[in-house]
Amino acid sequence: MAVQATENAPGASPSSVNFQQQVNDGADGAGKHIDGVHGNDPNSGAGLSADLTRAVVPGLLKDDYDTDIVKMGWASIPINAMMRDMGYKKIDSTVFKFYSVDMRVTEDMLTSAKSLTAAQVGRSIPARVELTVANAYHFQVTDEITFDGVNGYTAAGVETPYVYLTAIVREIKGENTITAQFINANPAGQTIPANTPISILCHAAAEEDASVAPIATLPEPTELFAQKFMIQTQVSDVYERSAKEVTWNKSDQDELAVQQLMEDIERGYIWGKKGYITDPVTQRKTRTCSGIVEQMILGGSPVIDLYQEGLTFRDLMNATTETFVGNSGSNRRYGYGGCEVAPAIWGIEDFVKQVKVEDFKNFDYDFESLRITGYKIAFLHHPMFDRSNGFYRNWLLVLDRQYIGRRVFRSMKDIELALEKTGAYDGNGTVWSEISAPVVKYPKTHALWIFHKGKKPEASVDSSESGSQA
16 A cells, blocks of 8 residues: 655655655554655655654644543443443452352262172162262262162162162261162162262252251352552643544543543453452552453363364363353353354364254354354454453353352442642542452352463363274
C-alpha cells in the first residue's frame, strides 16, 4: 500500500516532496505502521516516530497526549459483567465462608481381592466383612452397594447375569476400610477380584427408621478472602481549565480508570490465588481472593487435555461428555476462550458439517455453539485469554452460570480526595475501590478445556491398547 503526499513544502521542488510512503501492517496487528520513506528522502528507513508522522501526514497528531488515549470496550470483562448481572450476596467480613452444593460421589473401587466365607454369605444374618476400598469416605452407613461385573447367587438353579453382587454398608472404619453385609452372595462362596468397581445405589433404610445417613452429606464450609481492588486518578485545576485541541476531560479519565479497575477484577476473578501478605510499611494485610480456576481445580472440576494436531470428532464428543455427564448442573453452559480455541475446534478434518436436519439434531456445531443431544456450550471469545504473553490463548473455560456467584463486602464506590489541601498535589483525586470475590458453588459443574499444540503424547495412549501392541 502506498500513500501519496500531495502537500509541497514552501520553496521545495515537487520531486523532493512527492514521495511514496510505505505503510505496512504492524507487528502487533494494530492498525498501520509507517516503516520508512522513499530512498531519496533523508528520513529513509527511519521507522515510526512522532516527528516522521508529522512530516508525512501534517496535522494528524494534535498533541503528544494523544498517544496516551486508549479506550477499551466492555466486551473485555464478560465474566465480571455476567456475575454483576446476576446480582450478589452481601458479606460483613473480608474473610467469609460458603457452602458448596456439590453432589456426593456414587462410585469407588475394591482395591484388594476378597474371598468370602460360609458365614459371610448367609441369607438371614450374614457376618460382616471388612473391605479395602479406594476412599471409604465416599460411603455412608446404610448404603446399598453393588460390585460391578461380579454376579450374585443363582436363583432356583437359574443363572442371573447382570444381577451383580450386592451388600449393605454397616461401618466406616477408616480412610480405606468399610464393613459390609452381603445380600446375594453365592452360597458356595466366591472371591471378589481386586480393582472391582463399586457402585453406590441408594440408602437401604430399615422399616420406621428415621435416622439414615443423608445428613452426613452436608459439605464442609469453604473459607475464602474478599480482595480489595483500587485505582486512583488525579487531575490539576490548571489542566481542567486549559483549552485542549483534543476533547479529553476528567470524566474521560474517570471512565478509563473504571475500565482498568474492572479489568483488574476480571483477571483476579479468573486466575487469582488465595492468600495474604503483610505490607512491610503499613503492617496491614493485603488479601487476595481465590480465582475461578483455582476453586474449580480444588473442587474436582475436570481438566480436559485436547491436542490441536490430529483433533478428531471423537475427541470433541468425549470432552463434551466428560463436561456434562455425571456432573449434574445445567444442560446449557458458557465457554470463554482465547483466540486459538475456535481454529482448533473448527479445524477438525474427519467431520463433515451437517447443514440441515429436517426433524431434529443429534449433534451439530457452528461458530457460536456446540450441541450434543440435550447439551449445549455457547462459545464466547474472551480478550483476557489472549493476553499474559498469550499463555491462555488455547484455554476454554466452560462455566455453568447457575453455580457461579459473587460475594461483596463493599460494592464499587468512589471517594473524592482534595489533594491540594494536603500539599501533595495541586488538584483533586478520585479513588475507586471494591472489595469482592467470586464463588464457585458447585465446582464439578464446570470444566477447563486446554487445546495443546502438537500431537497427543504417546504416553497418554490407553494402556489396554499399548498392552495389545506389545
